[in-house]
Amino acid sequence: MSTQHPVIRPRRLRTTPAMRRLVAETRIHPAQLILPVFVREDITEPAPISSMPGVVQHTLDSLKGAVRDAAAAGLGGIMLFGIPATRDAIGSGATEASGILNRATAVAAAEAGDALVVQTDLCLDEFTDHGHCGVLDARGAVDNDATLERYRDMAVAQAQAGSQLLGLSGMMDGQVAAVREALDENGFADTAVLAYAAKYASAFYGPFREAVDSQLQGDRRTYQQDPANRIEGLREAALDEAEGADVLMVKPAMSYLDVLADVAATAQVPVWAYQVSGEHAMIEAAAANGWIDRDRAIRESVTGILRAGAGAVLTYWALELAAAEAAA
Template structure:
């Protein structure tokens, strides 16, 4: 090759050493950006907990005692957020366990707050699906449809119960129209103006939720396509997120993450509040299964996955790898 033919611009100069690559990296991944979802099951004791979730290797259903240990470990790892899901022993058509101050989710919130205090942002799932015997996210009409407005009343009561338990952020995830406005009004009226809302702004009717249903012992009959969003629609997801911000959401979330990175980017470019993304159970399980079969290198795949979600615009990532990933990025 002659001198004239040699390239003048050589982007590879910025890839020559680990130090160089680190210095010019465009995307950062820090433990404080990660949130650990946790499942607590009523009725488990120290002899039976934690209980493994078969479709999510490494993820468990906790007892109240093991949950406290898990959040302490997360705090020690530098994780600054946990999202708590409750699994009751008994369910009914109205999901009444969700509003019971002595229900598993509300007492678990109190446990977590007592364990970690202000060191970790305590978040809670605000939805009826874990508590209803039909598995839907709301109250049903006589003909089996989800009644949007009757469900809003239940969400308002649930939000106040969680705030009374000490939660920092409630996470309305049922995709009912107007849910953020109703929850915000209920919290303010009850004196919980400082309790924030992490709204599931764009939540799609996804095949990637499958393992999660094992994790929460879902009783779902049918599907959720009349309230969760159509995977074919991106603008709809952005519109929902904007509506949530207008109604008072402090943070909006896109769920799932990997199949909706385009939506995540559009939401990040549109709203002026922090944006979260949920690296959901199916995304987690795919990597774990492929790694277990020797088809991919597990730890680099974890970091590449989470970095992609950050690069697409997520300020916060909910991921079952949170504690492990915190160690890897250090």
């Protein structure tokens, strides 16, 4: 009696590196990668961020080199975050032309030219002395509608500075419609809006607090989403798309791949994801202890985000991944 052998052998397509490369369903391309960049006002040289190995707070001068590196690597873009020397209750520095983020945007836009997309974080948390993403009412709660007025002014200021894509990360109801209207009314109809549509109140933002010298008092659970809710993420994304968002974002990425896949399956605009500071820090820390293969873990993590449906990924490893692709 002959032994029955399988006719269908999926392993045939895994036999060699060349074969695996040929049939890979998901690939990382530099144009899909966006580098988050921090620019700080009160420093004279780049300052390392201890909880995010390899990441620094830039000066306006060192920002120029970072932009050149990103362009040379073929990245899709950079996302700028500003860290001011002084803060107040309404985040005045966010709308002043002399504010660090608007100055950094002008520097980056001049340096980048048409080589990559200069993007800006449109949120008040870095600029307020209480660290919340909006202005507070008399009870100390974030005032949604008063915050929208600040976002409108921020949008115009950032567009005037040269931002091509505004990253609305504050999670205020109606923020996309408010910003879109302000841009259109002020002659910036071509400036695009990236809505952080499904942004969760995550523990994985921890290192980011150091990166932007956060002054946060309390938490952001009244406006960022509950990590327990999946359907809500899809609803938020649909609302932002209906209000005119040009791109939708899911943040964080790795713990919310189900939400990312949901949004990517239904949206009629590009969908991106942000591999946040805590995701970066965990892999770096585990690799430093010899517990995982750092390079493989980085590549696997970003591949998983793309596989789930992201058209682009904001990641602190953007330059490293682009260099690895160029060398392959």
